[in-house]
Amino acid sequence: MPPSDHGGSRPGAGRPAGEPSQRIRVPESQVPAVLAYLDAYRKPPALEEPRPVSLDPSTVALTAFTSRVPAGVPGVADAHADEAVDLNTHLVLPGHEPSTFIIRVSGWSMIGAGIFDNDEVIVDRALKPRQGDIVVAIVNGELSIKRLGTLDGQVALLPENAHFKPIVFREGETLEIWGVVTRCLRALR
Amino acid sequence: MPPSDHGGSRPGAGRPAGEPSQRIRVPESQVPAVLAYLDAYRKPPALEEPRPVSLDPSTVALTAFTSRVPAGVPGVADAHADEAVDLNTHLVLPGHEPSTFIIRVSGWSMIGAGIFDNDEVIVDRALKPRQGDIVVAIVNGELSIKRLGTLDGQVALLPENAHFKPIVFREGETLEIWGVVTRCLRALR
DNA sequence: ATCTTGATTAGCGGGACGGAATTCAAGATA
DNA sequence: TATCTTGAATTCCGTCCCGCTAATCAAGAT
Numbered sequence: 001m002p003p004s005d006h007g008g009s010r011p012g013a014g015r016p017a018g019e020p021s022q023r024i025r026v027p028e029s030q031v032p033a034v035l036a037y038l039d040a041y042r043k044p045p046a047l048e049e050p051r052p053v054s055l056d057p058s059t060v061a062l063t064a065f066t067s068r069v070p071a072g073v074p075g076v077a078d079a080h081a082d083e084a085v086d087l088n089t090h091l092v093l094p095g096h097e098p099s100t101f102i103i104r105v106s107g108w109s110m111i112g113a114g115i116f117d118n119d120e121v122i123v124d125r126a127l128k129p130r131q132g133d134i135v136v137a138i139v140n141g142e143l144s145i146k147r148l149g150t151l152d153g154q155v156a157l158l159p160e161n162a163h164f165k166p167i168v169f170r171e172g173e174t175l176e177i178w179g180v181v182t183r184c185l186r187a188l189r
Numbered sequence: 190m191p192p193s194d195h196g197g198s199r200p201g202a203g204r205p206a207g208e209p210s211q212r213i214r215v216p217e218s219q220v221p222a223v224l225a226y227l228d229a230y231r232k233p234p235a236l237e238e239p240r241p242v243s244l245d246p247s248t249v250a251l252t253a254f255t256s257r258v259p260a261g262v263p264g265v266a267d268a269h270a271d272e273a274v275d276l277n278t279h280l281v282l283p284g285h286e287p288s289t290f291i292i293r294v295s296g297w298s299m300i301g302a303g304i305f306d307n308d309e310v311i312v313d314r315a316l317k318p319r320q321g322d323i324v325v326a327i328v329n330g331e332l333s334i335k336r337l338g339t340l341d342g343q344v345a346l347l348p349e350n351a352h353f354k355p356i357v358f359r360e361g362e363t364l365e366i367w368g369v370v371t372r373c374l375r376a377l378r
Numbered sequence: 379a380t381c382t383t384g385a386t387t388a389g390c391g392g393g394a395c396g397g398a399a400t401t402c403a404a405g406a407t408a
Numbered sequence: 409t410a411t412c413t414t415g416a417a418t419t420c421c422g423t424c425c426c427g428c429t430a431a432t433c434a435a436g437a438t
Contacts, residue, residue, distance in 0.1 A: 014387020015431040020217050021389080025210040025421055030230055034213055034223055041219055087276040090291075091374070102274055114303050114375055127378075134377050184375040185280070186303060188323050189316075203418020204400040210420075214390065382437070389430075399420075407412070 091122055091183055099126035101179065103136065103143070110134070110145055119186045121145065123179035134181040139167060143178060280311060280372055288315035290368065292325065292332075304334070308375045312368035327365040328356065334370065 026034050092100045101123045105115055113134060115121065121136075129135050135148045137157055146157035146167070155175055157167040169175045215223050281289050294308045304310065310325075318324050324337045326346060335346035335356070344364055346356040358364045 012387095013385075013431095013433045015389065015429095017388060018216075021214040022217060022220050023212045023391090023422075024215050024220065024223055024227070026213050026223075026227065027208040027210050027230070029208060030227065031211050031213065034215075034226070037223070037226070038213075038215065038219065041216070087280055091276055102279075113377070114305055116303055121377075180378060182376070182378050184373075184377055186373040186375075187371070188310075188373060189369060189371045201418095202400095202402045202416075204398095204420065206419065212391080212422090380438085382435105384433105384435085386433080387431085390428085392427090393425085395422105395424080397421090397423105400418085402417080403415095405412105405414085408410085 093124060093127075093182070096124050096126045099179075100124050100182075102185075103145075105145060110147075113147065115145070115184050116186065119184055121181045122183040122185065124182050125179040127180040127182070129177050129180050136178040136181060138176040138178055145181065148177070282313060282316075282371070285313050285315045288368075289313050289371075291374075294334075304373050305375065308373055310334075310370050311372035311374065313371050314368040316369040316371070318366050318369055323370040325367040325370060327367055332367060337366070
């Protein structure tokens with residue numbers, strides 16, 4: 001067998017280059033959580049474009065309801081400890097009932113904020129949007145959920161998923177905000 | 190000035206030993222998120238006891254990351270379109286009001302399941318725990334959240350993340366389930 | 379035309395090292 | 409004596425280095 005002459009230096013060969021990485025020291029108890037987070041980050045394989053939230057507004061009405069926190073637990077939760085809680089008053093700002101809606105989210109663009117596909121969010125249209133708020137905006141005629149912020153001094157909609165790119169609004173362009181997200185509701189069963 | 194002779198070898202000196210750590214490679218785009226998470230993890234030693242639920246750092250269940258709905262999916266959003274929704278009836282099963290509780294989660298151990306520090310979860314004590322449910326269990330006298338399942342024919346608390354080790358309950362050992370988690374509520378503002 | 383196999387390139391994890399952080403206690407100071 | 413300053417000790421954190429592994433390409437063999 002003569003000395004083989006496979007391969008050879010050529011461009012494009014080798015393991016495909018990915019995103020550069022850094023190494024962070026993580027406490028052992030938090031290692032699984034971080035790995036799970038990174039797994040989830042790698043899961044949605046190149047989800048092409050941020051999908052807008054599906055439009056599903058619904059008004060909120062008030063009824064009675066009782067709920068309690070388990071006994072023997074003082075502290076922060078004392079607010080509701082041994083108290084009956086009405087979820088409507090608990091989740092909706094007083095007086096904002098007519099302007100509060102529920103919207104079901106589709107897409108992964110806000111995974112970094114803990115908002116996942118198929119989650120529901122409570123949106124308050126009466127709140128004045130502030131820097132850092134998660135808002136429902138109208139982009140290209142579609143509802144989209146992003147974090148309101150700035151980029152290079154310009155108003156921008158920042159997704160919480162590096163797979164997606166921020167939307168920057170320059171002078172003259174108008175950012176239409178539909179409402180401010182106040183809570184996220186996820187069904188676990 | 191003569192050569193100083195401060196200090197000296199003695200036990201107990203030096204930076205206090207903390208939890209051992211591991212190094213994890215993190216994609217550059219996710220470095221800020223992970224660092225923010227670790228900061229938040231180290232933060233709250235302020236208030237000690239007054240937390241309703243203290244979650245064991247070793248218990249995490251993956252739930253939210255498993256829900257992936259492809260694009261499109263009409264009909265889901267049409268469910269409550271233009272309907273008035275009462276949050277109590279929307280979030281609590283009919284007739285289960287007396288046995289439904291709100292528990293505030295402390296700690297960042299549930300980030301893998303999309304449940305973060307200071308989130309609230311709705312727990313239904315009247316639901317019969319089923320295979321695959323996320324349950325609030327009493328482990329070593331503390332409330333813990335995991336997914337209920339079986340391993341080798343034994344009842345077990347199974348994390349969906351392979352990085353976690355399941356807790357298997359053998360004959361004679363009793364698994365005390367406090368309730369079934371039905372919803373997760375996160376305040377975003 | 380397809381399979382096998384060597385070569386190539388990059389990610390991943392462990393060892394090691396320097397700087398930073400934090401605590402203790404000796405000396406200096408009032 | 410009580411308090412402040414400061415050096416020493418000890419550990420953590422980020423980074424460099426390096427070998428192993430994974431993934432891909434293309435030349436030869438079938």
